[in-house]
Amino acid sequence: MDESPKRFDRIVAILIQLQSKKIVRAQELADRFEVSLRTIYRDIRTLEASGVPIYSEAGVGYSLLDGYRLPPVMFTREEASSFIAAEKLMEKFTDKELHNHYTSAAFKLKAVLKSSDKDWISTIETNVLMQPARKLFNEKAPNALALLFKSIAEKTQVILTYLAIEADDPTERLIEPVGVFHENENWYTLGFCHLRNDYRQFRADRIHQIKQTDKPFTIEHPDLEAYLQNDLQKYSTTKVRIVVPKKISKYIATQKKHHGFVSQKEINDGNVEMTFMSRDIEEGFCRWFMTYGDYATILEPERLKERVSEIISKTRSRL
Numbered sequence: 001m002d003e004s005p006k007r008f009d010r011i012v013a014i015l016i017q018l019q020s021k022k023i024v025r026a027q028e029l030a031d032r033f034e035v036s037l038r039t040i041y042r043d044i045r046t047l048e049a050s051g052v053p054i055y056s057e058a059g060v061g062y063s064l065l066d067g068y069r070l071p072p073v074m075f076t077r078e079e080a081s082s083f084i085a086a087e088k089l090m091e092k093f094t095d096k097e098l099h100n101h102y103t104s105a106a107f108k109l110k111a112v113l114k115s116s117d118k119d120w121i122s123t124i125e126t127n128v129l130m131q132p133a134r135k136l137f138n139e140k141a142p143n144a145l146a147l148l149f150k151s152i153a154e155k156t157q158v159i160l161t162y163l164a165i166e167a168d169d170p171t172e173r174l175i176e177p178v179g180v181f182h183e184n185e186n187w188y189t190l191g192f193c194h195l196r197n198d199y200r201q202f203r204a205d206r207i208h209q210i211k212q213t214d215k216p217f218t219i220e221h222p223d224l225e226a227y228l229q230n231d232l233q234k235y236s237t238t239k240v241r242i243v244v245p246k247k248i249s250k251y252i253a254t255q256k257k258h259h260g261f262v263s264q265k266e267i268n269d270g271n272v273e274m275t276f277m278s279r280d281i282e283e284g285f286c287r288w289f290m291t292y293g294d295y296a297t298i299l300e301p302e303r304l305k306e307r308v309s310e311i312i313s314k315t316r317s318r319l
Contacts, residue, residue: 161209179224
């Protein structure tokens with residue numbers, strides 16, 4: 001099989017990626033194209049031999065010399081259609097300011113398409129709809145996500161007026177945002193809170209107001225992913241084993257990770273045994289379990305069985 005066309009496409013894609021970031025690591029390129037580091041080194045040498053001014057530094061990565069740019073790149077019809085999905089997601093799942101910025105960028109992207117592709121994209125555009133289950137941002141802080149992104153990039157503190165779940169009134173927090181993540185249909189920011197003198201998570205829809213400051217970060221923060229992993233390890237967990245019919249297990253798959261899912265295995269009679277390490281069997285896991293409990297059996301722990309019985313008894317007394 002002739003690998004030349006495939007290699008040509010990869011080299012062009014590498015050049016485009018080099019233009020998209022200040023520094024690109026060889027491993028990053030190898031992972032994206034699913035090739036060896038040796039192949040990436042060879043492709044980089046090919047670009048250099050063709051006159052592309054690439055600067056490399058051992059242990060850091062590759063970058064293009066300032067000022068070097070390719071002419072505008074044409075998008076394929078399939079690439080352009082992916083922008084439609086992204087634009088619809090941005091409209092419903094990010095704040096108003098970020099959506100407006102993306103819409104502006106999308107107009108520029110569509111402007112370089114051929115006329116026939118514009119018609120093709122327009123047809124798709126009117127038939128794609130996103131419907132989030134709930135409001136993700138407070139109307140009083142419609143640009144919360146955009147300001148958090150700016151704060152993270154510039155490493156400047158923000159002031160939040162925040163309503164914690166256990167509080168009756170919002171409080172003012174001065175925080176240093178570390179990162180933003182989406183989990184269980186909500187946006188969160190992780191930040192160092194100067195009021196609590198510790199790291200805290202803040203849910204976007206509970207932010208009533210957000211203000212940018214010019215105060216720089218006072219701490220060198222860990223990466224978001226590293227912090228979240230360490231955060232999980234700080235909590236004590238309880239091993240939970242349940243048995244559910246295989247036909248039911250697929251319906252609870254979307255929430256199982258949130259409740260500490262570890263593994264599952266098929267056992268006799270078409271059932272599945274699922275194992276969890278739960279941080280909260282008394283409330284979180286217990287109440288989730290009850291949504292499908294009429295199909296399930298608890299193997300361990302005994303405390304979970306007792307807690308489910310307590311809730312059922314209390315419910316009966318109110319009927």
